[in-house]
Structure formats: C-alpha cells, structure tokens
Amino acid sequence: MDRRWGIILALVMAFSVLAGCVGGGGGGTIEIPELTGNFEEDVINLGKFFESQGISTIKYTVWAAGDPNSIMRIYGVVEGAHRINKIFEDNNINVKITIEHYWEDSFSSLYSKFLSSVPQGTNGDFFVNSYVYIANLAEEGYILDITEYANKYSSVLDDFYAPLLEAAKYKGKYYGIPQDTEARPLYIRKDVAKAMGWDLTGLAEKVKNGEFTWYDDYQKAKEAVEGGYANWGVIHRKGSAHPDLMQFIFAFGGRLYDENTGKLVVDREALYKWFMVEYRMAQDGLIPKDMMSWDWGQQIHPTVVGEKDNPSNTLFYIGGTWQWTEWQTKAYYKDPQKGESRPLTPAEVQAKMYYTLFPAGEPGKSPVTLSQPFMWMIASNAGKDNDKYDELKEAYHKLAFLIIIAASDPEINAIHSVISGHVPVRREATALLNDENWTNKLINLELDLSSNVLDAIKDIIKSTADPINIKFLANVSYMLDYTHFAPSHPYYPKLADILKDAIDKVLRGAMTPEDAVNYVVQKVEADPDLKDNTEIIGEIPEGWHFP
Amino acid sequence: MLKRRGTIAFFLSLSLFIVILFYVIPLALTVYISFTPMKNWNVPRYLTEFVSVKNYHRLFHLLKFDPDTRNVVLTTIVFVLFTLTINVLGGLGLALATYFIDEKLSATYQVLWLLPRMTPVAVYSLLWYYFLHPTTLGILNSILMSLGVIKAPVDIGMDPALMPWGAWSVIIFVNGLVGVSYGMIILYSAFKSIPRELIIASRVDGASTWHIIRKILIPLSKWHITFVTVWQLLSLLTSYAHTFLLVEWRIVDPSWGQPWALYVFNTAFVGAKDQGLAAAAAVILSIIGILLGILALKVLGYEKMMTEPRGDI
Numbered sequence: 001m002d003r004r005w006g007i008i009l010a011l012v013m014a015f016s017v018l019a020g021c022v023g024g025g026g027g028g029t030i031e032i033p034e035l036t037g038n039f040e041e042d043v044i045n046l047g048k049f050f051e052s053q054g055i056s057t058i059k060y061t062v063w064a065a066g067d068p069n070s071i072m073r074i075y076g077v078v079e080g081a082h083r084i085n086k087i088f089e090d091n092n093i094n095v096k097i098t099i100e101h102y103w104e105d106s107f108s109s110l111y112s113k114f115l116s117s118v119p120q121g122t123n124g125d126f127f128v129n130s131y132v133y134i135a136n137l138a139e140e141g142y143i144l145d146i147t148e149y150a151n152k153y154s155s156v157l158d159d160f161y162a163p164l165l166e167a168a169k170y171k172g173k174y175y176g177i178p179q180d181t182e183a184r185p186l187y188i189r190k191d192v193a194k195a196m197g198w199d200l201t202g203l204a205e206k207v208k209n210g211e212f213t214w215y216d217d218y219q220k221a222k223e224a225v226e227g228g229y230a231n232w233g234v235i236h237r238k239g240s241a242h243p244d245l246m247q248f249i250f251a252f253g254g255r256l257y258d259e260n261t262g263k264l265v266v267d268r269e270a271l272y273k274w275f276m277v278e279y280r281m282a283q284d285g286l287i288p289k290d291m292m293s294w295d296w297g298q299q300i301h302p303t304v305v306g307e308k309d310n311p312s313n314t315l316f317y318i319g320g321t322w323q324w325t326e327w328q329t330k331a332y333y334k335d336p337q338k339g340e341s342r343p344l345t346p347a348e349v350q351a352k353m354y355y356t357l358f359p360a361g362e363p364g365k366s367p368v369t370l371s372q373p374f375m376w377m378i379a380s381n382a383g384k385d386n387d388k389y390d391e392l393k394e395a396y397h398k399l400a401f402l403i404i405i406a407a408s409d410p411e412i413n414a415i416h417s418v419i420s421g422h423v424p425v426r427r428e429a430t431a432l433l434n435d436e437n438w439t440n441k442l443i444n445l446e447l448d449l450s451s452n453v454l455d456a457i458k459d460i461i462k463s464t465a466d467p468i469n470i471k472f473l474a475n476v477s478y479m480l481d482y483t484h485f486a487p488s489h490p491y492y493p494k495l496a497d498i499l500k501d502a503i504d505k506v507l508r509g510a511m512t513p514e515d516a517v518n519y520v521v522q523k524v525e526a527d528p529d530l531k532d533n534t535e536i537i538g539e540i541p542e543g544w545h546f547p
Numbered sequence: 548m549l550k551r552r553g554t555i556a557f558f559l560s561l562s563l564f565i566v567i568l569f570y571v572i573p574l575a576l577t578v579y580i581s582f583t584p585m586k587n588w589n590v591p592r593y594l595t596e597f598v599s600v601k602n603y604h605r606l607f608h609l610l611k612f613d614p615d616t617r618n619v620v621l622t623t624i625v626f627v628l629f630t631l632t633i634n635v636l637g638g639l640g641l642a643l644a645t646y647f648i649d650e651k652l653s654a655t656y657q658v659l660w661l662l663p664r665m666t667p668v669a670v671y672s673l674l675w676y677y678f679l680h681p682t683t684l685g686i687l688n689s690i691l692m693s694l695g696v697i698k699a700p701v702d703i704g705m706d707p708a709l710m711p712w713g714a715w716s717v718i719i720f721v722n723g724l725v726g727v728s729y730g731m732i733i734l735y736s737a738f739k740s741i742p743r744e745l746i747i748a749s750r751v752d753g754a755s756t757w758h759i760i761r762k763i764l765i766p767l768s769k770w771h772i773t774f775v776t777v778w779q780l781l782s783l784l785t786s787y788a789h790t791f792l793l794v795e796w797r798i799v800d801p802s803w804g805q806p807w808a809l810y811v812f813n814t815a816f817v818g819a820k821d822q823g824l825a826a827a828a829a830v831i832l833s834i835i836g837i838l839l840g841i842l843a844l845k846v847l848g849y850e851k852m853m854t855e856p857r858g859d860i
Contacts, residue, residue, distance in 0.1 A: 115587050115820060119591060523615070526609050
C-alpha cells in the first residue's frame, strides 16, 4: 500500500515539474517574454510563448468610429494582425490572431458605448477614437497605460510628429498611439466667389499673415447673401464633440486650458467675441439660426457642395480636411442636370473649393486650425475573450500593443490619409505621399495588403486615390504649424456641452453674446466639480464692435 | 383563522416577491448609489466608495445656481399638470363620446385613439419630428404656409420668441395624445359596467344626456377616475421616452423641454454619465412621487373606496 502511494506521489511531482517547464518558467510561475523593441523578435517570442501555453487562436475586437472613408481605423488593425500572423506562419508557430470589428459613424456614441461596456467586459479590445477621451478613460482605468511598451518602441515613435505624441499622453503616460490627424480649413466656394467678382488669388497667404480676418469674412458673407449669389454666408458643423467652433476662441487669442494649473479655462473675452461673430451673422441671415440642429446628410453637406436654391449653397464652410474625400464618396451633390444626388469627382471638388486656415478673429491676432488626432487605444481588459486570460493577461496586452505597432505602419497610415483626407501622423507616411512610385502603386491597387483588407477598401481607393487629393493633403499640411488641440481633461466634455448649448442659444437669438458668456460662467459655477476644475479669466470687453 | 392567514400569505407572496424584486430592491439600489461617486458606469471602482450627501449637495447647488436645472423643475410642474389634465379630461371625454355612439363605430374610434399608444416610441416620435420640422419639410409648416396662415416656417419647439410655452406645448400635446387613450379605455369599461337599467330608467324619466353624465356616469365611476388620475400622475412624473427623442432631435428646446425624469436619464446616461448625481435626483423624484401619490389618494378618498361595504347595502 505504502509503495503504491509512493509511486503516485512521485508521478504527481514529476508531472508538476514537467508542467512547470512547459509553462515556460521554473517554480510554477509563468514568465511572459519582455518586449525588446525589435518587432519581429517580439512577435516570434510572444507567438512561441502562446504556443507553449497551448493557445492556438487569439481573438481581438476593434471598435472604431468616424466618417465613412476612415475605415482603415478598423482595417489597419486587421492588416496589423494579418502581418503578425504571417510572421507566425513563416516561423512555424501555430498561433493565429483573428480580428472582429464594430463600426459607428458617431465617435461620441461609440465612446458612450465603450464606457458602459468595459465594466461588463463586452467592450472592444482596441478602441480607435479621439484623443479627447483619453483623460476620462485613463482616469477610470478603462484603457491601458502603454508607457512601458511604448518606451521599448521609441525608435518607431520617434517618427511620429511630436505634438501628436503629446496628445497621446495623459499625466505624462502614454495611453494611445496616434492614428491620424487633420486640419480644419475654412473652405470657400470658388464658383460663388467668382460670381461675386471676388478674386481669391493669394487669399490663403493673406489669411496666413493675419491680413484677412473674421471681419472680412463677415463682409464677404454679407455680400454673397445680399447679392443673391449664395443662400448662406457661413455654414459650420454642429455638436459639442466637434471642436470646430473652439477655433474661434483661439482665433481671438483665448485659451481653453491652463497648463500650469491643469485646469480648464473659460476666457470671457474670447468667448464674447466668438459669440458676437456668430450672433451678428445669424441675426443678419448669414448663418442659419438653427445651424446646431441641421442634419449632416440632409442639410449640411448638400448645402456645402450644392447649387443656389438646389437645395442651397454657401460661400464659407468651416469644415475639415477629411470632408474633401467624403464629398467624393457620398451622394451629397444634387446634380441639376439629372436631378439626382451623386458624389463629386476629385476634379469637381477642386473646382469648387478653395481653402485657407481659419482666419484670425480680428486684426493683430493669428490664424489657427485645430486638430483632433485619433488614437489607437488598447482596452485595459484587452484579450479578455481568450483562454487563460487571467494568467496570460500581460501577454495578451503585449500582443495587442504589437498589433497597433503593425497598424501604425507608414504605408497603412499613408493609405488612410489618402482615402480619408486625414493628415499623416508619421514622417515616413508623409514621404510616401510625396513618392510618385508609391502613389502610382496605390492608384493601381498594387498594394501589399491582405486580400480581405484590399477588397474592403478598393472601391474607396478607386474613387479617392487621385493626384488631386494627394496634392490637397500636401497643400494643407502647413496648417499643422498653426494647430491647436482641445484640452485633454476629464471635465472638458462637460464644458464643451455647455459651450454648445450657449452657441445654440446665441444663434437662435435666445441670448445676446453677453448673456451667453454669463450663462456659461453661471453653468460652470453651478457645478461644484466643474467649478473646482475651471478657471474663469478675463472680462467682457467694453466698446468692442463686430463687424 | 390560521388557515385563512396562510391562504392570504400564499396569494400575497408572489406579488410581494415581484414588488420586492422589481420595485423595492431597485429603489434601495438607487438610494445606495446616490451616496457613491458613481460615474462612467464604473461600478467595480465606485460601488464601495462613499461620498456621504455630496450628490445631494451638488444637486441642490445646481438647483440654486444653474438656470437650466431650475427650468427642469418648472418644466416638470407644467408638464405634469397640463398633461395630466389632458389625459384625465380627454380620456373622460372620449369615453363618454364612445359610450353614447353606436358600438361598432365606437370600437373603430377607440382603435384610432389607441394608435399613438400602440405605435413604437421611436416611430411615433419620428412622425412628430416630420410633423413639426421647422422647415417646409415639416407637415404643419407646409399646411399653414399653403393656407396663408404663416409666411415662413415656424419652429414651435425651439424658437426663442415662443419659449417656454412653445417647447412645453409640444411635449404636453405629444404625451397627452399618448396618455389619453388609457383613460378612455378604463373609463369606457367603467361606464359599460354600470347597469343599463339605470340609464334606461333615467331616460324614461326625461333625463338629458348631460344629466346622465353628471348624475349617473361620473358619480358611479368616481373610483375609476381616481385610479386613472393617480396612475397617470405617477406615470407622467417618470415618463421621458417621447420627450427624450424630441429633445435629442432638436424639435424641442433642451432648456425648456426636459422634465425631471428626462434630466435623471440624461445625467446618468448621456453627456456627463454622472450616475451618482442622477441617482440623487431619482431619489428626490421617487420621494415626490410617493408623497404626491399618497396626497392624491387622500384627496380623492381612496380609503373610503377600500372600506368594506356596510351590511345593510
């Protein structure tokens, strides 16, 4: 009997030792490979590690949002995983990554969905969204602090534009890697200007030098509407998540954030001037009073690209670079000949749209633009749907990081830039856009992409990969020298909502600019938490006139 | 006696279980959450963190200093009072109308009035969206313009010149139409349960329709009217679905179209996702609802209705 128990005990011990070895580390602990900064080496190490743990399939889900042409926010991750799978295959590692994806048009809705899903564990493993959400998501512990991994890949990150990397940080730590960025030009309809007899030659330079300000915009908008050349003088976007209108604050020399105190800023003077510009324009019939309620597909875009009274048109549009290609893929233009809506061709967009920086608010101030870089973010529970998640969590996180490193490949970034009208986030991607050989390969669909990714994007490439669009991206890239960012602060969405409500009331004439400034201050001070996180500076200027 | 008590306990236990599971526990959880800093759905992080009465303090601070939160209180009072009046009096009027007409016609008429209640909230709100749209796309505007009543489209729910009654009239009317059918069905059934002989006898005695309504139908349906009033009062205090969509689609001004229940929803799930503050607001709403419910039952003589009938009747 004793002998039998002795054999069983010996077998158990032998099995334990064996299991420990198979587990990749002595003493029963699992040693997950460290990242080295060498992509291929790290992929192989992690692949072999997963294989040793008996993991042969790994599933991740990517959640992304945006305009219809920005689908590389999903397919970048799919392509990244494909490239890692290729390395596994070449090295006889029996591990395969699969990517599922979920898309929403509205990035603020996707953010809300992500917030409610993380505690339930039903969120995406990758979250591709605006950097403005990083602060809140990091505070809640919903996204991964990737500083340690990112530092290992400093050679890759060094190629990214520095301000974008700063936007990926919160309290000095990396919570994302830049995916794209953009500028927000002021578009001017060339056909309307021509009908008015306004020669646009050299205007972009004048705006750049601060010689053409919002005072001039007002005059030209008034001329266009009163002369019957356009239905509207100015059209802009809507909603608080879109920072377009915050450009007014910067254009009047104001600010939204104090880096020294880490608090948000309500700048009474800049707010008043912004509100006054919009108030006057709305009161004078140059901007629709219900602008903040306009429908994107039914009203805003059809007016921006439309003809006078068909359905309507505008002289100015405060928009974004990505819309340049959106007008080429979505049927916003109502063709007067056919009576049907259709997308514009690249040549038609070029023929219709002139673009400049967002002009200075008044003489003596500087022109601006505003960027809202999107980030590849990794959920803090990334890899949760896989076997042995609790034991191998760190390995799943590292693999997720490698996937976004692969998704940040210059070619993927350059393709995304061309098809979606976004500005590259890496110097190497910018170089590709200036490389005629590469752009020809793109136009001819001779890309080294997986077949499912190529299938998903080829139609968009066909309609957008045009020398005109590539030239447009090159032409607007100077705007990034003038860019500002909305604050990455947990309370910024709350302040942005208040500003959105205030401008809506100003446009509708429910409040004068002065009342609206006081309304904003009152709302901020009424919320104890927001008040503690906000500085109120400046005064409503006396004797300041617009126009 | 014991057997009787056991039978009572048996029959009550199921309903008691449901009440505890779906009413008492959620209310207790809401009270609990109102003492935590819960936000952004972060239950694991904030569930055991207590902030005492901070959320209540914030709420009263907002009520004191935030103009929009003050508007919420005013909107709630106006919305509940007016919509309740429409629901009860409208329901009564429809029940009376359908009671006195031919039965087949009455059924068709009732089905028509039930349509708003039967239509999914999103579809019904969408109909109102297109009806009230502040451009020529809006049915109301195009009708009024073609009749020459107005020269340019009117934005009833958003035009500052029409505030706050513009926004209030839209939410009252839309919700009133949904709720009116409920009163109609209950009160029509009540009228139908009154012995027919009473009506025939009064007719024989020369009573007019007005007399029949005043002296027979309404007095004999008093408890039904009480029920409809209290039920609708409590429903309106907590209803927000139709209003939410109309505000979201900017058919109604958010500053003047947001009753307390919608404020709770928006604070918890839209914008700030401040679930602790929303829970505090929900607790206040629950307390007001309970007090109003008790008050309404007292005023309308609920105890009298529940008294067992005297033996000599």
